[in-house]
Amino acid sequence: MKKYLKTHEWAEINGKIATVGISDHAQNQLGDVVYVNLPDVGKKVKAGEILCSVESVKSASDVYAPLSGKVVEVNKTLEASPELVNKSAEGDGWIAKIEVSNPNEFNSLLDKSAYDKFIEESN
Amino acid sequence: MELKKTPLWSEHKRMGAKLVEFGGWEMPLQYTSIIEEHKSVREKAGIFDVSHMGEILVEGADAIPFVDNLITNSVSKLKSGEICYSPMCYENATIVDDLLAYKFSENKVLLVVNASNTDKDFEWIESQKRGYRVDVKNVSNDYAQIAFQGSIAEKILKKVAGVDLSKISFYTFTTGQINGINCIVSRTGYTGEDGFEFYFEPAAAIAMWRKLIEIGNGDVKPCGLGARDTLRFEACYMLYGNDIDDTTTPLEAGLGWTVDFTKPSFNGKDVLEKQREVGVSKRLRGFEIDGGIARHGYEIFAEDRKIGRVTSGTKSPTLNRSLALGYVDTEHAKIGNTLSVDIHGKKINSTVIKTPFYRGSVKSK
Numbered sequence: 001m002k003k004y005l006k007t008h009e010w011a012e013i014n015g016k017i018a019t020v021g022i023s024d025h026a027q028n029q030l031g032d033v034v035y036v037n038l039p040d041v042g043k044k045v046k047a048g049e050i051l052c053s054v055e056s057v058k059s060a061s062d063v064y065a066p067l068s069g070k071v072v073e074v075n076k077t078l079e080a081s082p083e084l085v086n087k088s089a090e091g092d093g094w095i096a097k098i099e100v101s102n103p104n105e106f107n108s109l110l111d112k113s114a115y116d117k118f119i120e121e122s123n
Numbered sequence: 124m125e126l127k128k129t130p131l132w133s134e135h136k137r138m139g140a141k142l143v144e145f146g147g148w149e150m151p152l153q154y155t156s157i158i159e160e161h162k163s164v165r166e167k168a169g170i171f172d173v174s175h176m177g178e179i180l181v182e183g184a185d186a187i188p189f190v191d192n193l194i195t196n197s198v199s200k201l202k203s204g205e206i207c208y209s210p211m212c213y214e215n216a217t218i219v220d221d222l223l224a225y226k227f228s229e230n231k232v233l234l235v236v237n238a239s240n241t242d243k244d245f246e247w248i249e250s251q252k253r254g255y256r257v258d259v260k261n262v263s264n265d266y267a268q269i270a271f272q273g274s275i276a277e278k279i280l281k282k283v284a285g286v287d288l289s290k291i292s293f294y295t296f297t298t299g300q301i302n303g304i305n306c307i308v309s310r311t312g313y314t315g316e317d318g319f320e321f322y323f324e325p326a327a328a329i330a331m332w333r334k335l336i337e338i339g340n341g342d343v344k345p346c347g348l349g350a351r352d353t354l355r356f357e358a359c360y361m362l363y364g365n366d367i368d369d370t371t372t373p374l375e376a377g378l379g380w381t382v383d384f385t386k387p388s389f390n391g392k393d394v395l396e397k398q399r400e401v402g403v404s405k406r407l408r409g410f411e412i413d414g415g416i417a418r419h420g421y422e423i424f425a426e427d428r429k430i431g432r433v434t435s436g437t438k439s440p441t442l443n444r445s446l447a448l449g450y451v452d453t454e455h456a457k458i459g460n461t462l463s464v465d466i467h468g469k470k471i472n473s474t475v476i477k478t479p480f481y482r483g484s485v486k487s488k
Binding site: 031032034035037053055057058059060 | 141152153156157158349352353415416418437438440445467
């Protein structure tokens with residue numbers, strides 16, 4: 001099950017490993033993604049800190065870490081095919097995998113319906 | 124302040140364009156995707172609503188010497204029906220705006236200026252009237268403007284043109300009908316491709332827009348400001364406020380070809396002559412970036428020394444390379460030099476390369 005941040009990232013957790021990316025709504029707002037500044041493997045992040053950045057034709061946007069932990073893998077496919085973020089933001093366009101240090105943080109994220117409601121309200 | 128709207132605003136909204144604020148106007152950024160729209164212009168054709176551009180009319184016995192004193196290029200050397208691109212400078216040779224000057228006759232010139240600068244330009248031009256016998260009018264609200272760009276633009280536009288488009292050579296214009304509407308039609312543009320720009324009564328804008336898409340049979344895409352920016356960037360056309368402004372001069376920007384030093388006098392001439400003589404201290408250059416995207420304002424380094432700044436940058440949709448324009452100290456401006464740009468705290472190797480980055484179907488004079 002995916003959960004979301006108000007800053008438009010998603011996370012899905014499997015054991016101690018969380019896969020993270022930006023939401024479909026976020027990619028739609030960004031427009032064509034032309035570069036993903038992937039985080040370094042081994043980077044330690046805290047929930048809510050900047051994980052990396054995504055560049056559209058027009059601008060750069062920070063991506064925040066949904067959960068605290070250590071980056072253990074990044075989606076290398078995005079180096080050659082950043083447009084995957086547009087095509088499949090919540091699937092093949094995932095950005096990184098984080099070994100989470102506090103799985104409980106996941107509970108405080110928004111579920112899909114709460115996130116959709118948040119988007120609707122902010123429009 | 125409420126944003127200004129072009130006569131096509133409701134049409135953009137109806138077509139589902141993503142609207143953004145630009146220079147005080149609410150304008151379409153994109154309809155579908157900047158890259159798609161960009162490619163449609165490079166490969167076929169696209170249309171742009173550029174009704175936000177300002178038009179300032181200069182009329183009177185001294186219209187030509189007056190405009191020649193305002194801008195660095197020369198309208199006295201143009202024939203009626205010809206256009207020149209030119210910076211308009213302050214006395215210190217920094218740039219008020221860049222514009223197109225349409226010479227209608229020896230006593231009438233239309234200046235087409237950047238949307239966000241229209242009021243500033245009008246005030247500046249008014250302030251320069253002194254003893255010149257001229258009448259200066261801001262006629263921006265009298266015109267809708269559409270840019271029809273792409274290698275097949277002429278072929279398609281012919282279907283609704285009441286004028287012989289083949290007779291309009293690069294940087295010339297005529298008046299005549301498009302889709303039955305009286306227009307000023309010029310072979311000009313801001314994309315690096317062949318194409319036309321036309322000015323006409325705002326009330327006819329929506330019907331014109333729809334007609335141009337209809338006659339394209341799928342080959343004419345409506346394009347937003349996003350694609351307009353990436354297209355002009357690849358062709359290395361200046362964007363005022365990014366690449367040129369009131370801290371840069373035409374010679375620093377590499378616009379020496381637009382400065383006519385043979386004119387007896389014009390705003391900025393003294394400073395520009397001095398710069399020509401002793402050389403400029405900074406120079407606008409093109410860069411290829413090794414990774415990441417360099418944006419406006421990012422700093423450029425030689426070793427650890429800051430020697431310049433990026434003015435425009437993105438990943439070129441046509442060339443698929445990360446490119447940038449920026450000013451660097453002249454001693455570092457040699458083509459082939461390796462410098463670096465600070466991108467999100469990392470110094471990324473960046474090579475000085477030749478401009479323009481891309482040459483499209485645009486005609487030459």
